[in-house]
Amino acid sequence: MSILIDILLAILGVYLAMQSLLASRLSQSVFLFFAFGLALALAWVRLGAVDVAITEAAIAAGFLGVLFLDALRDFSPRDTEEQQNLTTVQNSLSRKESKSLLLPRLALVLGLGLFLLIALEAVWKIPEGGGLTAAAETLLPESGVEHPVTAVLLNFRAYDTWLEIGVILLGLLAVFAVGGIQIYRKPIAAADDPLMRQVILFFTPVLFLFGAFLLYIGKSGPGGAFQAGVLWGAIGILLHFGGIPVYSWVPRWLGHLLLTLGLVFFLLLGFLFMAAGDNLFEYPPAYAGLLILIVETLAAISIAAALTAIFANLNQMKKEQPNDTAQK
Amino acid sequence: MMIKEVIAIILLVVGCFFFLAGTIGVLRFPDLFSRLHALTKADNLGLGFIAAGMAVYIASPLAALKIFFIWLFTLLASSTSCYLIARFQKEQEQSKNRKEQG
Amino acid sequence: MDVFFIIVSVFLLLNIVLGLVRVWRGPTVADRLLTTQLFGTTSIAILLVMAGYLEELTLLNVAITFNVLAVLLVIGLVQVWKKKKGETR
């Protein structure tokens, strides 16, 4: 009976995914994509992956959603109502064009269909694997935390997590590489909406507290550095919206310090205990819980800083445009 | 069947009704502002009933507090966004009118 | 009781599916925004129901996260549109 929910959810997810790709307008695409994110988050819940659900909701729907929305402002000159006629003209154009594309399209669809059939058979016939549940269960007491997912993330597979924090920093560096380092500059205009101010002022402490709560609860239940980091990052984004661009208030070195703190501290701690023991990230079991909490806190700060910076840099990227077009 | 379950069922059914009403409103009402109105009012109320039902069902003070907060946040978020959306639409229409006039 | 929770969840899910029609039809950006709002609220309701059904109270945290980020999205969107308008004007 409960399978009905799953079937419905699956259909919803597939439908949303397809529609978000097939939608003729960009804003349609993006909103359907949000909905897809929500459906996916519900799917995680159904599968008992609460950590994943929080992460998905926070970063894939929340953070990425804001980024997409911000991007829409670049991309949708045709989306306003006045220009709908233009869209239909273009649609008919593309229809004419699509005639010549019929054969490759058909080949693509056939190829994908075949691929899908094999994929379905492969996941259907998947042999019983066993997984690592038992192994995680036996080693959990030594890890210093009670929640198995946190234990895997911060202790058993700490190396992956460390690299992942690096990837977030890298994402920021890559964004810098595209648009230059814009975050330390003051933006031109600030918002002056009284209600918005109030909302932001109200939500900032809520976000902070809830983030801290998730960080702390990560020890024993779903939550942890990433979720907390994204929520704290949301503070930065909100403040940016509210006309308080955080980075333009801090000196460059401090901003960079916040950005790299988690990654570097994580590594240095690892090196420290490597000098004592044999291996990187090998914590003495007695202090593991405390160390993990510290590492998580710093990581969350860095993640928050990086996400804010990614958003802020993307948001301010356009300011440079007149210069570039002049060069072009 | 325990008494709290009965209460929960009743509250949930009522909540569902409001949700349905909100959705129908979104689908059927002619213009944005009335749709906005239907959705925000009905859904918040629906969520309130469902939250109340679940609080009764779970019957733990901490969970109840959390559920209450969830409802509160949703109220805040949706009322804010309702206002923001409405104002956004209003401003857009105004600017459109201005363009048409000038 | 479980059956009832499932029915409620399915009902709410169907609600979302109905709301999709509005995303499809538009016609304004604000309309689409509004349906996202609908999705958000309904999802939270589903989460609450599931929290009871699965007896997994941590789902409430998920619901709060949804909540908070819905606000973020809405503010972001409006802000963005306002800025855009300001620039095009």
Next chain:
Amino acid sequence: METTSLLPLLIIISSIIPGVLILLLREEQVALRTFLNLFGAVAKVSLIGWVFAGYLRGEEYTFSYNLALDLTFSLRVDQLGLFFAALSSVLWLVTTLYAIGYLEGGQHRRRFFAFFSLCVTASTGIALSGNVVTFFIFYEFLTLSTYPLVVHRGTDKAVKAGRTYLWYTIGGGTVLFLGVVGLYVVAGPIYFGQTEIIANLISVYPTQLTILFFLMLVGLGVKAAIFPLHGWLPVSMVAPAPVSALLHAVAVVKAGAFGIVRLVYDVYGIGIAEQMNFLSVLAVFAAFTIIYGSLRALYQDDFKKRLAFSTVSQLSYIALGVAIPGVLTSTGAIVHLVHQGIMKITMFFTAGNIAETYGYYKISQLNGIGRRMPLTMGAFTIAAFGMIGLPPIAGFISKWYLGLGAVEAGSYWVVLVLLASSALNAAYFLPIVYRAWFCEPEHEVVPQLRSGRLETQALLLIPVVVTGILSLAAGVFAAMAGSPLSIAREIAEKLYLL
């Protein structure tokens, strides 16, 4: 492999190091460059002399370095290799002298001399290589180091010629590569002289080994300019005279011819090659090339072009000698490696001298040139008579042995080919000689280049006189011990005793 010695490596290095150093010098450092060049050339000649003396005492010199798996870089001194190495190092010395005079005041001399050194490195490397892979490595190295020399002038014509040259040689190199790899796969690493390996395998893999033989033959035939693979040779005449001399007499074409000798004698073994009828095919092509090259030479008015087609023809004497089994023909073939080299180099020097001194490039312009440049034309005349096969000049010896051997082997048609070729040789060389000595010059011309009382620059004159005398001496003193003929005979006898 029994004794390792650095001497063969030293012989190679003696020209690489000057080459690389010259490349690093500045264009203006003429004296240092000349010194390096001559030092390298002299060092190489004396090292080879030393090794030669040691070899006569019965010492063995091998050097090997294992590159990977069965890919071994191996240098080994044997009689045939030493013979070829001596030829190229001596002629290099002479050519270097000539080039110094020839290019005086020219452009890019640094590059020229550097690649000149690298080129002779490759050539001695080919001579001393101990196995097929090493041979191949140097063979390709030779292609690369001669390319900049061919395009040296940098004119569009030169660059075009360079392109033709490359396509032929790289194509040939690729075919050879295929053959060599195939040989390694079928027979394992083959050292020169280990003919028993193929002899044992021939009954197991007859088809494969046949295919491989012809693949390698084609690869080598490109450089040896056997018809129809000769197209690059006349075109690359645009290169400066010393380069042509080197290409035609010492390095490139000889590498091909030497490769064929190695392939037949030291890889497959003369017995197998004969038994499988490889040789008759080679003989037919060689004979055809001899006649074809001579016929084409008849119609060339460009001096160097005529010489070039003559080279095509003369080279195939070597292939022909290899293709007819017998001690005498083998002797003829091997000795022709040297004889053709010194005679042809003389001729190219002559052409270069005339071009440099009077600016004449065509045969029709050569009326009476002999009176103005008696020494140069004297040397040319000796070389031309040698080519025709008049005794007692070097060319006569080779032809004599080839003819005798052919009779001995019962291939009388070869004698006919030789006679026809000689007649043709006479037909295209004698007019030049006649013009030079007996025709009146059409008009008085002032030489562009003249130093002192000599007919041309000393550095241009000395080499041509030396090689002219050498080609006479090689014929006159052929019977003496240590002459090219006696060595070649020794090599051939060893081959057939084995």
Next chain:
Amino acid sequence: MTELPISPYPALLVGLPILMATLSLFFRTRGEALVGLIGALLTTGLAIMAFVEVVQRGAVIHILGGWEPPLGILLRMDPLAAVFIGMTALVGVFISLYAWRYFRALETTTGGLPLFWPLWLFLWAGLNGLFLSNDLFNLFVTIEVIGICAVALAVLSGKSTALSAGLRYLLAAITGSMAYLFGVALIYGSTGTLDLGLLGQVLEPGTTTTFALLVITLGLMIKMAGFPFHFWLPPAHSSALAPVSALLSALVVKGAFYILLRLWMEVFGVSLTYAAGQFIGIAGAIAVIWGSWQAFMQTSLKLIVAHSSVAQLGYLLMVFPLLILAPGVTADSADWLSSAWTAGIYQVISHAFAKASFFLSAGIIIMALGHDRIESLRDLVGHMRITAMAIGIAGVSLIGLPPSGGFMAKWMLLKGIFLSGQWWWAPVVLAGSLLTAGYVFMLLRLAFAPAREKEPFRPVPKSLEVFALLLALGSFLIVFPADSLIQFLESSEVFGTGVESILKGGVHGNN
């Protein structure tokens, strides 16, 4: 596995570059470059020390966090990994030195470029991490690190062509890694482990495994620009800055190849068939011909070099059909395996050196002339002889003429082809060589030709030319230690074994 000695080097090889990268972030242009260069030199030193360690002690491991697989992650530095790390260090240090000088020279005109150094050190750490990794998921994270760094570096110039090519590259990279990850999910689902060593023992053949193999191979083919998925490579590599192009083509694409090699040899032995090997070989063969032909048709230097990468990577794929044995052939009786392995390794190394040198030379030419149309190469020998020499030498190695590393690769490849009886690959190898010779000598011909008109010519720092030349020479010098290198590799578990396609129990033995 666990009885191998534990060494700190694997952890340091990943940690140190990242530490230096973050440090360099705190400085401005000059300081950033200095810290970055120091980081590059330190990493090189570390890599050499680690290499020596492996030579002395054999394969070493590092158990991260002290948790052994399957739950934990293991870093393993065996001879194969050591060779790749060593290659990265050698090529990387020259490119670093070049980049240092190059950006200083650029600074006078465009104000310098920030972020090159942190990104490059991150990339280096990612590459080291990839070569050391022994865990399917960890490999995914490292290829993502590499992918993001590579694209970010590729778009550093900020030109719209570079950005467009970069986006294409990034989308291809993400698609590739997602496909790879899908395979990983299926493998984990069916075995419950991610450790390569354990997987090799427990993986069972079946539909799921075969499909996982398919998607993983597809994903990695996209990442390494294997034939049908090569579309992103030429624009991305040709539009980047010179040192970046060199890094991308010399090192980055090799990462995906390394994973492919490792997984096919160590993990997927059970579901590989002779046909699979042939299939990937065909992709490689087409790439060789197509890429060389495309390179031949280009008119700008960097595009020639970039298309040539497609072809040269094709040779790498052609090693696979030799390593997958036909049914009934055992690894002991297949005497071509070490030839095939040597061919692969030497193709990787010599291509890294030669291609890096080629791109660096192209950078020099662009710096001198402002563009890289091939007509501008006229009389290159006259005014930039060292660069001309570098191009010549690198080109010779690409063609595979002796005695270069490329020759060693081609020789061993051809030998393996004949020994295994799969002669049908031979024409491809030869045709590829001839086509390569075609475009390389087209360049050289122009270099020797006289200049038509005097082009405005900006002086270029001599040291740049020298670094390019040293790299080109490197592609020759690597031949000399070949014998000891192969012996060193043969002590590794992977090297010298082939995948026998007789499946476990002989159930799925049909192809």
Next chain:
Amino acid sequence: MEIYQIYSLTSAILFVIGLGGVFAARHFIKKIIATIIMGGGVFLCFVSFAQRDALTFADPVPHALVITGIVVAVASAAFALALARRIYQLTGEESFTNDK
């Protein structure tokens, strides 16, 4: 049919939809969305298998992997978005011009 199987089948479908989208979609943003949908499919696959082997709790390793994966995918998507926006700012192009 068990619950996890619904999701694992869905995961395959999502993956293929995303894969098709990457190739067929024209607009940059849609291509980026397609890659994220692909990623969603892959992560769903991981988690669905984790649910299958649940003892006292579901297999935590896939959950951890998926969290890592989501973050990595988001970082790449942010970068792609930056590129797409920059290209649009500089050239006004919204899709690859020479695409198919």
